[in-house]
Amino acid sequence: MADSTLKAPPGPDLSEAFRSSVSRPPTAWQKGFDVVFRNLAHAFGILVVLLLAGIVLEVMRHAGAAMGTYGLRFLTTSTWDANRADFGILPEILGTLYTSILALFIGGFLGITVALVLSQGFVPRRVELVLKNVIELLAAIPSVVYGLWGIFVLVPAVRGPSGWLNEHFGFFPLFSTRLSGPGILPASLVLSIMILPTVTAISREAMAAVPKRLASAAYGLGATRWEVIFRVVLPTSVGGIFGALVLGFGRALGETMALAMLVGNANVFGLSLFSPGNTLAALLANHFPEAGKVEVGALMYAAVVLMLITLTVNALGSFMMLRATRELKGLS
Amino acid sequence: MANATMNSQVAGASSTVSFRHSFADRRTLGNSILTGLAVVLSLIAMFPLFSVLYMLLVKGAAMLSPTLFTELTPGAGMDGGGISNAIVGTLVVVLVATTLALPLGFMGAVYLAEYGGESRLATVVRFAAKVLTGLPSILAGVFAYALVVVTTGSFSALAGGAAMAILMVPTVMLTSESALRAVPAKMKMAAFGMGATRAQVVLKIVTPTAVPGILTGVMLALARAMGETAPLLFTALFSDYMFEGKISQPIASLSVLIYNFAGSPFEHQVALAWAASLVLVAIVLVLNVVAQIATRRPEEHG
Numbered sequence: 001m002a003d004s005t006l007k008a009p010p011g012p013d014l015s016e017a018f019r020s021s022v023s024r025p026p027t028a029w030q031k032g033f034d035v036v037f038r039n040l041a042h043a044f045g046i047l048v049v050l051l052l053a054g055i056v057l058e059v060m061r062h063a064g065a066a067m068g069t070y071g072l073r074f075l076t077t078s079t080w081d082a083n084r085a086d087f088g089i090l091p092e093i094l095g096t097l098y099t100s101i102l103a104l105f106i107g108g109f110l111g112i113t114v115a116l117v118l119s120q121g122f123v124p125r126r127v128e129l130v131l132k133n134v135i136e137l138l139a140a141i142p143s144v145v146y147g148l149w150g151i152f153v154l155v156p157a158v159r160g161p162s163g164w165l166n167e168h169f170g171f172f173p174l175f176s177t178r179l180s181g182p183g184i185l186p187a188s189l190v191l192s193i194m195i196l197p198t199v200t201a202i203s204r205e206a207m208a209a210v211p212k213r214l215a216s217a218a219y220g221l222g223a224t225r226w227e228v229i230f231r232v233v234l235p236t237s238v239g240g241i242f243g244a245l246v247l248g249f250g251r252a253l254g255e256t257m258a259l260a261m262l263v264g265n266a267n268v269f270g271l272s273l274f275s276p277g278n279t280l281a282a283l284l285a286n287h288f289p290e291a292g293k294v295e296v297g298a299l300m301y302a303a304v305v306l307m308l309i310t311l312t313v314n315a316l317g318s319f320m321m322l323r324a325t326r327e328l329k330g331l332s
Numbered sequence: 333m334a335n336a337t338m339n340s341q342v343a344g345a346s347s348t349v350s351f352r353h354s355f356a357d358r359r360t361l362g363n364s365i366l367t368g369l370a371v372v373l374s375l376i377a378m379f380p381l382f383s384v385l386y387m388l389l390v391k392g393a394a395m396l397s398p399t400l401f402t403e404l405t406p407g408a409g410m411d412g413g414g415i416s417n418a419i420v421g422t423l424v425v426v427l428v429a430t431t432l433a434l435p436l437g438f439m440g441a442v443y444l445a446e447y448g449g450e451s452r453l454a455t456v457v458r459f460a461a462k463v464l465t466g467l468p469s470i471l472a473g474v475f476a477y478a479l480v481v482v483t484t485g486s487f488s489a490l491a492g493g494a495a496m497a498i499l500m501v502p503t504v505m506l507t508s509e510s511a512l513r514a515v516p517a518k519m520k521m522a523a524f525g526m527g528a529t530r531a532q533v534v535l536k537i538v539t540p541t542a543v544p545g546i547l548t549g550v551m552l553a554l555a556r557a558m559g560e561t562a563p564l565l566f567t568a569l570f571s572d573y574m575f576e577g578k579i580s581q582p583i584a585s586l587s588v589l590i591y592n593f594a595g596s597p598f599e600h601q602v603a604l605a606w607a608a609s610l611v612l613v614a615i616v617l618v619l620n621v622v623a624q625i626a627t628r629r630p631e632e633h634g
Contacts, residue, residue: 026529037531038447044436045443045453048501049460051436055467055475055498062478110377117374122367131378133624138381140620142559144587145609148594149384152391152602193380200377224363247466254468256562257587261594281470281562288477288566303474314466318459 056307063304066297074301080267080283082291087298089305091269095277096309098269099188099259100252107192107252108245111199118200119207120229132204139197147261150190151182155262158186162274179274182264188273190258195248202247202321206240207233209328236331239324246317254310256281280306385613392610395603405572405589409598415608417574421489421584422612424575425568426558428493429500434550436497437504441546444505445512446534464502472498473563481567489575489583492568496557503553504546511545512538548623555619559612561587586612 026034066074070087077088114135118128162179169175179185210233218228234241264276265286280302288299355361399414406413440457448454476495481487515538523533539546569582570592586608593605 025527026532030529030532034529034531037534041439041443041447042453044439045448045457047436048440048457048464048505051498051501052460052464054479055471058478059471059474062482110373113370113373114377117370122370131374134378134381136624137617137620138378140555140559140616141381141384142561142587142612142616144559144561144590144594145384145388145613146380148590148605148609149380149387151594153383153387196377224359226363226366227359250466254466254470256468256470257591260562261591281468284470284474285562285565288474289569300474300478303471306468307471310466310468310471311463314463317466318462 059300059303059307063297063300066301067304070298070301074298075305078267078269080287082287082295085294087295087301089280089283089302091267092278092280092283092302093305094269095184095263096253096279096281096306098271098277099184099191099263099279100249102184102188102273103191103195103252104245104249105192106189107195108199108248110192111196111244111248112203112241114196115200115204115207116229116233119204120225120233135197135200138193143194143255143257144261146190146194147258150186150258150262154186154189155179155181158189166274173271174273177270177272177275180276182262183274183276184263185273187259187263187277187279190262191252191255194255194258195252198251199244199248202244203237203241206237206244206324206328209240209325210236211331214331237324237328239320239327243317243321243324246313246320250310250313250317253313254281254306256285260285280309388606388610388613391603391606395607396610400607404574405584405604406600407572408596408601411600413604415586415589415604415611417571417584418586418589418608419611420575421568421571422558422586424579424583425489425492425496425564425585426554428489428579429496429557430550430554432493432497433500433504433553437501437549437553438508438546440501440505441508441512442534444509446530446538458506461502461505464498465506467498468562469499469560470562470565472496473565473567476563476567484580486580487567487569487582489568489579489581492564492583492585493579495563495567496560499560499563500553500557503556504549507549507552508542508546511542511549514545515541544626548626551619551623551626555616555623558619559587559616561585561591564588565591 066087074088075093076090077086078090079086079088081087114131117123118132118135123131159179162175162185165175166178214232214236215228218232223231259279260282263278263282265278265282266276267278268275269277283302284299284306287295291299355364399412400416401414401419402416403412403414404417405415440461444454444458448457472495475498476491480491480494484491519537519541520533523537524530528536564585565588568585568588570588571582571584573584575583589608590605590612593601593608596602596605
C-alpha cells in the first residue's frame, strides 16, 4: 500500500497523490470526534473519583441524623434495641477487631509459609505454578459458600476439641465457654482461609522480587535453605510482607457473609474463642433487610464506622506496599 | 549483619569441607524439620478448598436433576422445586452490573493508559480505583440502598446491579489499563504516522489488540461479583417468582438463596442451598479458569 505513494507520478499536483494514498490528515469530523473522545475519557476518569467520594458522602448523609442523636455514645454502649430506638456498637467494633486479628495470626502465618514454599525453590517450577493457581481458586469460592461449609463441616468438626479444651483448660479466658454452635472460633477460621490467598499472593510477589544474587551469595557461603530464608529473603522482603498482612487485615475487617453465618449474631463480646459474638459487617447484613427508618439511620452510622476503619487500614497497606516496592527497586 | 554471623558460623563449622548431608549436623536437621513443617502447613492451607469441593460434589450433586433448573424455589416445608428463578436472577443482576461497569471501567482505563500518564489527576484516579478495590462489599450495598432503593422506594434488580457494578469497576479498570498499556508503541506510532487521530488509534488499533486482556479483567470481575451476597441482601432482596423482564422489582439470586436456605430448619431447603452452591461455584470456577487461560496465551507466544 505504501508503494502506491512512492510510485505516484512526479508532477505539480503532489497533494492529490497524498490525498489518494492511505495516509492523509484527519478530516474536520475526525478532529472533532477526537476532542469529544478525549474529554469523554477524562470525564470517566473523574467519574471514578466522584464515585468514591459519592459513596463516602451519601452514606454519611444518611447517617447524619443518627450521628446527631447518638453521638459518640454510639461507639461505647452495647445495646441494640430497635423498639426502644437505643443503639450502640461497642461489641460489634470489638468483635470485628478480635475476629480479624485472630484471622490475621492464623491466615497470615499460613499464608507466608505457603508463599515461601511457592517462591524459594522447594518444589519444581511447574508444581509451583499449579499450587499457585490452587491457592487463587481458594479466593474464588464465594464467601456465602464458605459460610454454608462452615455451618455443616467446620462447626461440627471443632465442637469436639473445643469441648475438651473447655473442660480441661476452662480457667484460661480463651476457653472459658462452651461452643454451642456458631461462635468466634469457626468465624475466625473461615476468615483466615479467606485472607490467606491475599497474603500469599502479595508476599510471594515481594519474596520473588528479592534479587537472586543475594540468596546465591548466602548459599555460596554455605548457608542452608532456611538460613537463607530467615537471614536474607525475609529481612529483605519484610516491607512487602507487612503490606500483605495489612491488606489481608483490611479484607478481614470488611468480610461479611461468612461472619454473618458463623459468628452467632449475639450482641455481646467475650474473649472466649467459643462464645458467640458479632461484627460490624454481620450486623449490617442481618439487620438491614428488615430495618425500619430509625434503625436504618443507626445502621448507616455503623456503616460509616466500618468504612472509616477499612479505608484507613487499606490506605495504610497500599502505602506500605508502595514504599516496599520502591526500596526493593533500589536493591536490584 | 547477617553476613557477619554467617561467616563466623561457616568458619567455626569445620576446617575440612564436607559436602555430605548428615542429620547428625544440627543445621541440616533443623533445615529438614522446617522444610517438613512448611510442607505440612501448606497442605493444611489447601485442605479447605478440597473439603469444600468434596462437600459440594457429595451434597450438591445428589440434588442435580432437570427440575432443579426448570422449577421455582419451594416454600418452607415443601418438597420438590428447583432454583431456576435464582439462576436467571443471578444472570440478570450480573448483566445489569456489567452494563453499568464496563463503559465506566473501560473509559476510565483509556483515560489512565492514553491520556492521564503520570499526571496528578491520573494518580488521584488510580488511587481512587485502588481504594474502591478494598471497599467492603457490604458498603457497596449500603450505598446502592441509599442511592437507588431509597430514591425509587423499592428493592430492585437495578439496585442490586448497581451495587455489584461498584465492585466490578475497579477490577475492570485496572486490568484494562494494563492491557491497553501492553500494546506495543510501534503499532501506535505507525497509526499516528498515517495521520490517525488519537481517538482513532485508541479505538481501531489499541483496543482491538487489547481485547483479550480486557476480557480477562471483565471475567475476573464477573466471577467475583457473581458470588457476592452482601451487596444484594438489601438491594435486590429475593423473589420466589421468575424474572418477568422488569428490573425495577426484587429479584432472586443464587447467593442470597444459599444464605436464606443455609439457616433453614427444613432439610430440603438446606439441600437446595448445597445444589445452588454447586451451580454457583461451577460457574465461578469456569470463569476463573477461562480468564487464567486467556492471560497465559500471550506469554506462550513470546
